[in-house]
Amino acid sequence: MLCRVTDVLVQAVDLVKRYPPRNRRDTGFTAVDGIDFSLHRGEAFGFLGPNGAGKSSTMRMIACVSPPTSGTLRVLGMDPRKEGQRIRARLGVVPQDDALDRELTVRENLLIYGRYFGLPKQVIAERGDRLLEFAQLTERGGERVEALSGGMRRRLTIARSLINEPEILLLDEPTTGLDPQARHVLWDRLFRLKQQGVSLVLTTHYMDEAEQLCDRLVVLDSGRIVAQGSPAELIATHSTREVLELRFGVGEQGTALEKLRDAGVHDRLEELPDRLLWYTAEGETALAVVHRLGLSPITAMVRRASLEDVFLALTGRTLVD
Structure with missing residues (x-):
């Protein structure tokens, strides 16, 4: 039964994502196999598991870019199958790949992304100033993205995802490919976001990242949840x-x-x-x-x-x- 508590921002019950065969020799596969979870307002919730565990498929369903095969999913009280556009307007998404326009400047990337949400240029400029300060990129605002380091581009991607002031921020493998110092800087930015009231949902295969950032998490393996709880609870129970x-x-x-x-x-x-x-x-x-x-x-x-x-x-x- 779905929970009706107002602070539940995302809830899944028996959620399944099955991909059809791509050709006659392919049998298709089930990426997410009947999972239950919920995200509460103001918390950081994680999906932990190796590549192929179903983490990204679950995030794509929450982000309303891939419909569930079966089960029930509610995001901000709405059905992604029917109200995807309304949901996406209230989400921030940080994909695995930055997908920034490297030929444009840092500020121009924020401007273009803000226009996707129909925001006035003045509003984008005001929010952009705050976001660049938050991402420690103020002095880089006029530079082309191609001149930024990997860590800087990742922080810009997070800043860009916040231009619409989302209630939920989805982060898919946020620090993959970054050196240890850049990872710690990014963790600090995400921790500050949580303190500001933004709810976080992240996928990761870094156990230290999950321990640092997540209030609660589920451990996925082959599309199924094999354990869930806080990092401390999971360690105490299973080790x-x-x-x-x-x-x-x-x-x-x-x-x-x-x-x-x-x-x-x-x-x-x-x-x-x-x-x-x-x-x-x-x-x-x-x-x-x-x-x-x-x-x-x-x-x-x-x-x-x-x-x-x-x-x-x-x-x-x-x-x-």
Whole structure:
């Protein structure tokens, strides 16, 4: 049953997106397979999962550019199938690809995008000043987009998406391809937006990004939700407090794993191609056991559990597989 609470901005019930066959040999595929979720006003909500999990397909349905195959979807209380234009007027969209006009200046890009919404030039100019300041691009307003760095272009794309003062901002893989410093600058801008009351919906396959930005999230795998909750809740439910990462020389990892199991280690052990993970409440205690068994890892690191560990526990693979 759909929730009638006024602060629910997006709600999906048994949402499905199925793509038809492209040719006689193709059988088609189901990108989103019966998922339920909701976005509440003022929160940051995330879809976490690897490529092909159904994240972008879900975002396209929310953005009213791809109709659901079945199920129920409401965005701002409206049906995207029937009222897509009204919904889009109240959304901001940051796609994976910037789609900026690189031959035009920064301000000209804002002007053209604002005109799509029918905004007067004076309104666009006033909002543009505020948005360029917000995006730390004021001094670049007269430069062509092609002269900007990747991080600057991403911030401009976000500024452009805010020209219509949207209630919901959709961000599809917002920091893919950016260096660590540019990612942190972008996180700061998004955090400020949330403080200003803009509701955020984002997709990402970066677990640290989801932990930094999301109040709640769902973990998607093969079009289905395998877990949902706050980052802290998911980690507490599906992982231990700490993880001991062990890296061994070529051919030594299998022997090390066998020794740990023969020694009666009952904690969860995960063998990845490049390292061995020991999930435990006390990482340093586990490391002492490793040394007592005469094992000599090349590197050993105790860290807190993350959302990537959650995904590995739920699906048997890492987020970047």
